[in-house]
Amino acid sequence: MKRLCLSGTVLWISWILSVISYGEKERWMFFQTIPEIVLLLFFLYLIRASKNKWKHIGQSIIFLLCIIYFIQCIYYSQVGEFMSILALENADQAYLLIRPAYIICLLVIIVVSFLIVQGSKVFLSKNKLIISMVCIVLSVGGVYIQNTNSHRGGGGTPIASLSKNIVKSIIPFTKQQKKIAGYPFEKEWIYKNSLPFPAKSDKQVEQPNIIIIFTEGTSARLLDCYNGKLGDVTPNIDAFSEKSMVVDRYYNHTAATFRGTHGQLTSCYPRYGGYEKGGWVGNKSGAGVSKQLAKREYQSLPKLLNERGYDTSFISPHMQEDPYTDLLNMLGFHQVYTRDSSTEFLPYNPELWHSSLTDQDMYTELVQILEHKTTSQPFLIAMYTFETHTNVDTPDDGIKYKDGSNETLNTLHNVDNAFGTFWNYFMHSQYKDNTIIIFTADHCHYHDKPFMSLVANDTDYVKCFHDRIPLIIYDPLHSLPERYDAQNNTSLALTPTICQILGINNEKNSFLGISIFEPLDTAPVLAAGSDFYSIEDNHVVRPDQLSENDKKAVQQQIEKIMLFYECEKANRVFH
Structure with missing residues (x-):
C-alpha cells in the first residue's frame, strides 16, 4: 500500500508541475486528476491480487495508461489542454517533437511507469475488496463528472480525454441518414453587389x-x-x-x-x-x-x-x-x-x-x-x-x-x-x-x-x-x-x-x-x-x-x- 501511495504522489506531482509550468492561476486545477489517479491505482491494487496470467496482462495495460498519463501532463504543460481531436488529426507532425529534451522525457516516463506497475502480490480480505470496489465506483463517478463537464475537446482528465478523442477521431461523427438529392449548395452567383470601391482611372488592367x-x-x-x-x-x-x-x-x-x-x-x-x-x-x-x-x-x-x-x-x-x-x-x-x-x-x-x-x-x-x-x-x-x-x-x-x-x-x-x-x-x-x-x-x-x-x-x-x-x-x-x-x-x-x-x-x-x-x-x-x-x-x-x-x-x-x-x-x- 505504501508503494501505491508513493506512485500516486508521483502521478499527482507530475500534474501539479504541468499546471504550474503552463502558468495556470486557478489552484483548484491541482486536484483535477485525483479521481483518475485513484482509479488507476486501485485497479493496479486489484491486479496485484489476481492470478499470474491476468496479472501480467493487467500490468501491461496499466503500464501503457501511465505512459499516456505522463505524456498528457507534458502536453498540457506546453499548450494548456490535453490532446484534442485536432491535435490527433495532425499526428503526422509529431516529428516536430523529436528533440533531445523530449526524447529524454519519454525515456524517463517509460522507466517511471515501469516502476509504478511493479510490486509484490497482495492478498485481499473481504473488507479490503469492498473498500476497493467502493473507491473504484467513486473514482469512476469523479472521472465521469470531470469529463462531461469539460467544454474543450482536450479537457477532462488525461487518460479518459485521450481515449474519448481517439474514439471520436476513428469513428466518423456524421452518418448519412438519407440519400442526398441533387446538389443543395450549388448556386449561380458569388456576390450580390458591385465592389464598393472604384477602379483607378490611370490603371487599366483587364486581368490582373x-x-x-x-x-x-x-x-x-x-x-x-x-x-x-x-x-x-x-x-x-x-x-x-x-x-x-x-x-x-x-x-x-x-x-x-x-x-x-x-x-x-x-x-x-x-x-x-x-x-x-x-x-x-x-x-x-x-x-x-x-x-x-x-x-x-x-x-x-x-x-x-x-x-x-x-x-x-x-x-x-x-x-x-x-x-x-x-x-x-x-x-x-x-x-x-x-x-x-x-x-x-x-x-x-x-x-x-x-x-x-x-x-x-x-x-x-x-x-x-x-x-x-x-x-x-x-x-x-x-x-x-x-x-x-x-x-x-x-x-x-x-x-x-x-x-x-x-x-x-x-x-x-x-x-x-x-x-x-x-x-x-x-x-x-x-x-x-x-x-x-x-x-x-x-x-x-x-x-x-x-x-x-x-x-x-x-x-x-x-x-x-x-x-x-x-x-x-x-x-x-x-x-x-x-x-x-x-x-x-x-x-x-x-x-x-x-x-x-x-x-x-x-x-x-x-x-x-x-x-x-x-x-x-x-x-x-x-x-x-x-x-x-x-x-x-x-x-x-x-x-x-x-x-x-x-x-x-x-x-x-x-x-x-x-x-x-x-x-x-x-x-x-x-x-
Whole structure:
C-alpha cells in the first residue's frame, strides 16, 4: 500500500508541475486528476491480487495508461489542454517533437511507469475488496463528472480525454441518414453587389495577376500593423500594409492547414483535415484515402481562373509525396511546386528545416518563378510558408527576435524578414502595377506556451484554434481604403472577396461564404470537424455560451454545415 501511495504522489506531482509550468492561476486545477489517479491505482491494487496470467496482462495495460498519463501532463504543460481531436488529426507532425529534451522525457516516463506497475502480490480480505470496489465506483463517478463537464475537446482528465478523442477521431461523427438529392449548395452567383470601391482611372488592367500568401498559423494580434504588442516584430509586413488595405475583425473559419487551405480556396467547411479516419494524411501522395478524397468535386478559385486563361500554380514547402500535394491538385492548380522541384528555380540546393523548405527559400523561389515568367498570360500564384508552425523555432542561420528566447516571436520575425526580400523585389519589378497581393494565414496561432506567454492577458483572446488572422490586400487597380472592418467575417470569405475584386460573378459555385464587402447576413460559425464556435462581442465563444436568439441562429448554421459534410461524403457538393 505504501508503494501505491508513493506512485500516486508521483502521478499527482507530475500534474501539479504541468499546471504550474503552463502558468495556470486557478489552484483548484491541482486536484483535477485525483479521481483518475485513484482509479488507476486501485485497479493496479486489484491486479496485484489476481492470478499470474491476468496479472501480467493487467500490468501491461496499466503500464501503457501511465505512459499516456505522463505524456498528457507534458502536453498540457506546453499548450494548456490535453490532446484534442485536432491535435490527433495532425499526428503526422509529431516529428516536430523529436528533440533531445523530449526524447529524454519519454525515456524517463517509460522507466517511471515501469516502476509504478511493479510490486509484490497482495492478498485481499473481504473488507479490503469492498473498500476497493467502493473507491473504484467513486473514482469512476469523479472521472465521469470531470469529463462531461469539460467544454474543450482536450479537457477532462488525461487518460479518459485521450481515449474519448481517439474514439471520436476513428469513428466518423456524421452518418448519412438519407440519400442526398441533387446538389443543395450549388448556386449561380458569388456576390450580390458591385465592389464598393472604384477602379483607378490611370490603371487599366483587364486581368490582373494575383499572389496569395498563406502564412502558417499566424494571429493578427501579434503583427505590428494590427497594433502588435511589441511594435518591431514585423517591420516588413508593416511596410507592405502601408501600401495596402488592412482588414480588421477577420477570423479563421477552420483549422488546421489542410482544412484552412481547402476551406479558403473553395469557401467551404471541409469535414476532413489531417490524420483522423477519412483524412488526408497517413498515405503517400496518390494512394489510399488521399486518392479517394482527391476525386471529390468543388468549385474553387483556381478552377474559376483556369477558365479565364490564367496560369495557376501553388508553391508548397513539402515533398511531392506529401498528401498536401493531392489536396492542391484536387483544388485545380495547373502546377504544384514542391520542395523536390525547388531546385528548378533556386540557384542552390536548399537546406531543409523539419523536412520542409525554409521561409527564406520559399520567398526566394517565389521571386525566381516571377523572374522566369516569359509570357503575358495572367497568373495566380499561391504559396504556403511553414516555419511559423507551432513547436518550430528558427534555424540557427535564421533571423531571431532580439535574444531569441520566444519561438513565436522568432518565427514571426524570421518570416517577416523573408517577406521583406520579396516585397523589396516586387516594388522594383514589372509586377507592382498589375498584380494583386493577398497576405493572410491558413489559420491562427496555436495556443502553445510561447504564444500564450504573449497573449495570456488579452481580454479578447479565447484559448482555442480560432482567432483574428491577417488579411492584407495590395491592389494597385482599385482605390481601397487603408483599413476595412470585416465585422466578424471569416476566412470563408476569401475566395468570394477575390472574385468580387476581379469582377467574377454569375458562375455556378457552392461557396458558403460571402465577400467581406457584403453585409454578413448569417451568424458567423467557426468549425473544425465536430468542434464548433461562434463570435460574439469580438470574442470567440462556444454556441452554448450565446444568448438564446443568437444560439438559435448559430445552431441553424451548424445544421447547414452538417448537411454540407453529408454532401461531401456523397460527393454532392459541386458538379
